[in-house]
Amino acid sequence: MTIRDNIQTIGERIRAAEQGFGREPGSVHLLAVSKKHPTASIREAILAGQTQFGENYVQEMVEKAAELANSGIVWHFIGPIQSNKTRLIAATARWVHSVDSVKIAKRLSEQKPADAPDINICLQVNISGEASKSGVTPEDLPELAAQIATLPGIRLRGLMAIPAPEHDFTKQCAVFAQVRALQENLVSQGFSLDTLSMGMTDDMEAAIAEGATIVRIGTAIFGAR
Numbered sequence: 001m002t003i004r005d006n007i008q009t010i011g012e013r014i015r016a017a018e019q020g021f022g023r024e025p026g027s028v029h030l031l032a033v034s035k036k037h038p039t040a041s042i043r044e045a046i047l048a049g050q051t052q053f054g055e056n057y058v059q060e061m062v063e064k065a066a067e068l069a070n071s072g073i074v075w076h077f078i079g080p081i082q083s084n085k086t087r088l089i090a091a092t093a094r095w096v097h098s099v100d101s102v103k104i105a106k107r108l109s110e111q112k113p114a115d116a117p118d119i120n121i122c123l124q125v126n127i128s129g130e131a132s133k134s135g136v137t138p139e140d141l142p143e144l145a146a147q148i149a150t151l152p153g154i155r156l157r158g159l160m161a162i163p164a165p166e167h168d169f170t171k172q173c174a175v176f177a178q179v180r181a182l183q184e185n186l187v188s189q190g191f192s193l194d195t196l197s198m199g200m201t202d203d204m205e206a207a208i209a210e211g212a213t214i215v216r217i218g219t220a221i222f223g224a225r
């Protein structure tokens with residue numbers, strides 16, 4: 001299977017899941033997670049029509065962005081954020097999915113280049129069973145959202161989650177449903193949010209069933225890392 005074949009297959013899985021779970025056609029977007037894969041693989045994905053790419057490591061994203069300048073890629077940063085790296089992130093990424101503190105959001109807000117569009121932000125939530133230690137707790141989420149929503153230069157779009165690996169579809173759905181409920185709660189408080197970044201290679205269908213609008217897929221496109 002080539003990268004082109006894989007992207008086509010994932011696209012078909014996304015469309016099938018949208019239809020199967022009563023989602024609007026085209027409401028789920030594919031983010032190709034290219035971490036630890038070479039720019040040659042990214043070029044193959046571009047030729048297959050993919051434009052949105054996600055990276056976890058700042059240095060790697062910046063180097064790839066330089067190599068692939070003028071290729072039309074929209075970069076999404078999805079990894080843990082150290083505060084001394086925010087300037088590089090702000091200069092390269094149009095989306096940051098892994099914001100979990102006011103400090104990081106303020107730095108992105110201040111460091112966004114003046115001529116660049118607002119950076120789209122998702123707050124990473126640490127739901128029960130979160131695989132990493134990152135993320136804001138559900139209790140602290142409303143206060144964090146309130147502090148971030150008014151900052152210039154960034155736009156709060158929604159939530160992101162990385163549940164711990166789980167093979168049972170029903171259990172996968174239960175965790176994603178928690179994330180969706182947190183989002184709905186914020187919306188009911190007046191936040192205008194339209195993005196749920198959730199679902200990876202092994203839990204994509206469950207995430208789509210529970211309202212994902214961006215699925216972050218690495219292995220099923222580029223192979224094992």
Ligand SMILES: *Cc1c(COP(=O)(O)O)cnc(C)c1O
Nearest residue numbers: 033056078200201216217218219
């Ligand atoms: C690596 C990674 C992915 C992609 O995971 P796959 O299982 O390879 O599809 C998605 N999101 C985040 C935050 C990641 O670090």
